Amino acid sequence: xxxxxxxxxxxxxxxxxxxxxxxxxxxxxxxxxxxxxxxxxxxxxxxxxxxxxxxxxxxxxxxxxxxxxxxxxxxxxxxxxxxxxxxxxxxxxxxxxxxxxxxxxxxxxxxxx
Amino acid sequence: xxxxxxxxxxxxxxxxxxxxxxxxxxxxxxxxxxxxxxxxxxxxxxxxxxxxxxxxxxxxxxxxxxxxxxxxxxxxxxxxxxxxxxxxxxxxxxxxxxxxxxxxxxxxxxxxxx
Numbered sequence: 690x691x692x693x694x695x696x697x698x699x700x701x702x703x704x705x706x707x708x709x710x711x712x713x714x715x716x717x718x719x720x721x722x723x724x725x726x727x728x729x730x731x732x733x734x735x736x737x738x739x740x741x742x743x744x745x746x747x748x749x750x751x752x753x754x755x756x757x758x759x760x761x762x763x764x765x766x767x768x769x770x771x772x773x774x775x776x777x778x779x780x781x782x783x784x785x786x787x788x789x790x791x792x793x794x795x796x797x798x799x800x801x802x
Numbered sequence: 803x804x805x806x807x808x809x810x811x812x813x814x815x816x817x818x819x820x821x822x823x824x825x826x827x828x829x830x831x832x833x834x835x836x837x838x839x840x841x842x843x844x845x846x847x848x849x850x851x852x853x854x855x856x857x858x859x860x861x862x863x864x865x866x867x868x869x870x871x872x873x874x875x876x877x878x879x880x881x882x883x884x885x886x887x888x889x890x891x892x893x894x895x896x897x898x899x900x901x902x903x904x905x906x907x908x909x910x911x912x913x914x915x916x
Binding site: 722792793 | 908
């Protein structure tokens with residue numbers, strides 16, 4: 690069973706379009722994240738939700754809007770895509786106790802042309 | 803603010819040998835965890851090993867072990883008996899409990915040579 694599932698794995702789209710990335714975890718974790726990995730492989734946090742509540746919102750353009758309908762799902766919607774949005778986006782959930790740490794989804798490679 | 807520094811952008815090691823990846827960090831908080839994550843060419847991020855800051859004993863997971871020097875804020879990863887499948891980018895990460903998020907280093911690309 691996939692612990693953190695992200696869809697789609699690849700996304701190619703034109704500038705100006707709107708797109709969404711979906712993430713679901715079946716681990717029962719309360720906290721989920723979105724991270725962006727740029728072309729140099731640097732990982733930067735974008736958002737964090739705890740049990741559907743937004744708790745971390747880093748300096749991210751307003752074109753990016755996360756939504757968490759329940760604690761198992763965290764989606765990312767991006768409006769008016771720009772070339773600079775091209776990156777790999779990772780969803781992660783945070784475990785507790787002996788599972789403390791991130792479990793990542795497989796990532797979504799977004800290419801804006 | 804938290805920072806994580808990995809000073810070795812690239813490293814290589816011969817199969818079956820031992821290699822150590824360096825990481826230093828900075829935080830003014832007392833309650834934190836340190837991690838090493840592996841990202842092979844498949845892109846999947848995988849948790850390799852975890853260290854609780856309040857534990858003095860260094861964590862080990864099979865061929866992977868850490869050298870945690872709290873006073874020096876150093877957290878290195880040792881890979882013993884390196885295997886071809888260890889070829890990956892390795893990220894050091896600092897999770898501060900109060901901040902509720904991990905800060906990642908820039909990564910070290912490790913190549914295991916046959």
